[in-house]
Amino acid sequence: MTQDPPAHRAPVHSATPARRPTLRDVALLAGVSTKTASRVVNGEAGVAAAKVAAVQQAVGKLGYRPNFTASSLRRLKGRTAAIAAVLEDVSNPFSSALHRALEDVARDRGVMIFAGSVDEDPERERALIHAFIARQADAIVVVAASDSQRYLAGEVNAGTPVVFVDRPPVGIDVDAVLVDNHAGAAEAVHHLVAHGHRAIAYLGDLLSIATARQRFQGFKEALSDHGIRPSPDHIAHDLHTEGDAQRAVRRLFSGQAPPTALFTAQNLVTIGAVRALRELGRHHEVALVGFDDFPLADLLQPPVTVIAQDPSTMGRLAASLIFRRLDGEQWTPTVHFVPTRMVARGSGEIPGPYATA
């Protein structure tokens, strides 16, 4: 910008929008140095009352707002009071509950949240994280989609707190807040078996997702605890949308020897399964336990039994780890497990052929 705009027109309602006023403008108008203006704006002591007044008046007149970015460049090593949340999809209930929990903790400290959706795309995960790093996020919360996050080693080493949520870090050593997917899935299976089921189908998300693998593992092992070997026909992986799940369930019941119970390993899969069962008119015969709770699960017919995760607690825990690190506390990276909780609502208690009662 070589040619300046005609200096200081009417500060309000000018046709060509004036650039944002800077501290220099304020200082000029108040007849003090920028440093003194800075002192006043930051409420530092040791400024004559008259100048304080002059500066405050200038601030008001110009509508000055401090540039926090520039300020933080000088202030503390460029901390920006912003943390990044790399989520699966800001608009899905799990992610957004997590997001909200982070925000709630961050709010008290005047920290803002950058959020972005990865959509299970490893490429996008990297791109997002790099964008956040470039913007100097003070810390990063990651729900990982890629199969290795070694690329984050530099950041971790540079002292940027990183916390993985829901899915374990691979290739780097950082804090994680996880769910015991294995145990949760096993609990679902035990519950179904206890209600007289042996032909239990597994419907799960992309096998590329660590949590999906763990849930499947828990499913298999729990079955084998009961001496049950699952039929390969009763296992469907890589279901990532409601539609996928719906089709998979239709397929299950169009085959011979359909299952008497379903274990759905994820949110949308559960909903897709509910849709399909409803469509088939079998929602009151086929038992269903889903992993991950969802709004209105209690209002469906039958109400859906779930293994509930607690994204809110997970988010709060993740945030507190972040802030403890930012406050200088140190410890060796740790995995924190947040327990799951089975919520029996009805669909999981539909008796199977081996029911004793």
Next chain:
Amino acid sequence: MTQDPPAHRAPVHSATPARRPTLRDVALLAGVSTKTASRVVNGEAGVAAAKVAAVQQAVGKLGYRPNFTASSLRRLKGRTAAIAAVLEDVSNPFSSALHRALEDVARDRGVMIFAGSVDEDPERERALIHAFIARQADAIVVVAASDSQRYLAGEVNAGTPVVFVDRPPVGIDVDAVLVDNHAGAAEAVHHLVAHGHRAIAYLGDLLSIATARQRFQGFKEALSDHGIRPSPDHIAHDLHTEGDAQRAVRRLFSGQAPPTALFTAQNLVTIGAVRALRELGRHHEVALVGFDDFPLADLLQPPVTVIAQDPSTMGRLAASLIFRRLDGEQWTPTVHFVPTRMVARGSGEIPGPYATA
């Protein structure tokens, strides 16, 4: 920092985390000036191949990442390639769908989103917006909670694009993407009347919210079009949670002359009403139309008829307005209406006492 940390230890796994490398570190290591390093990092032409290689190697070795904040300070008047979204609550479906739509449009331009939740608190709205402004957001998307946003005049005048979504701006003249709440509510009422209802109750959110007022207005006028004067007992305002709504519905039906149909003017209110009706066992007798769609509405018994808004379209439109302004396009602020769409699913078609069929 007077005493430098022992220069360049092992770049990985050092005990005391090294500060993030800067361009200066890269330049030093590569034996070039910072400016040349800058040129290489930014892929500018006119650098000798040997130096390009040296710089790139240094970048790799140090794990250098450009500081976008610092760079944008000098680059374009401090544009940060970030836009702010001031939402009601990042974890509610409407807000998060909006958020996601903004993100989708912004993503293509390498722009990130700052999101924050206001929770209908005017104080928090101001605080959030000021925090975003201080962080130099390039533009602001606002779902307003306060009764005047005159405090934004300075920003608007400084050329920061501001778009209001869902609720109209008060006290300032900016673009807005709104829903015709009046018409939507009226459509709901006409629908219910057409199905034989005359005793229709209104259950709505905080009257401080403009959209709630408009919906109530639409409700009243539509009724009066049919020559119906609503009973004061059938009107409940200021319901902001499911619980509020649930209690209000219980109250409605504990009185004499309960309504035969409900118009619920908001998401959570609708769900609360469904809960209450279910609890009372009247969900198959009392008609219900809700404003704003919600996930699984189609799976409830009966499926819930709604006046659907389209947060995704609204978000995309808002984002496109933002980016057109950021690209320098100019026009006088305009209100854009995104149409509502009635989705008849069952609950709204339960016949009333005056049904003709």
Next chain:
DNA sequence: TTTGATCTTGACATCGTTGTCGGCGGACGA
């Protein structure tokens, strides 16, 4: 070989702000 043009390169100022530090002036004690 000289001239002029082109290509590379780094010194320097700058973005908006704050930390450092030294200077000025008045108050106070000796």
Next chain:
DNA sequence: TCGTCCGCCGACAACGATGTCAAGATCAAA
């Protein structure tokens, strides 16, 4: 009256990066 101390203030450098510009280096043409 003089010296000190303290309160107040601003010049300056710095944060990390890039725009400007002019100085060398290089090379082609004369």
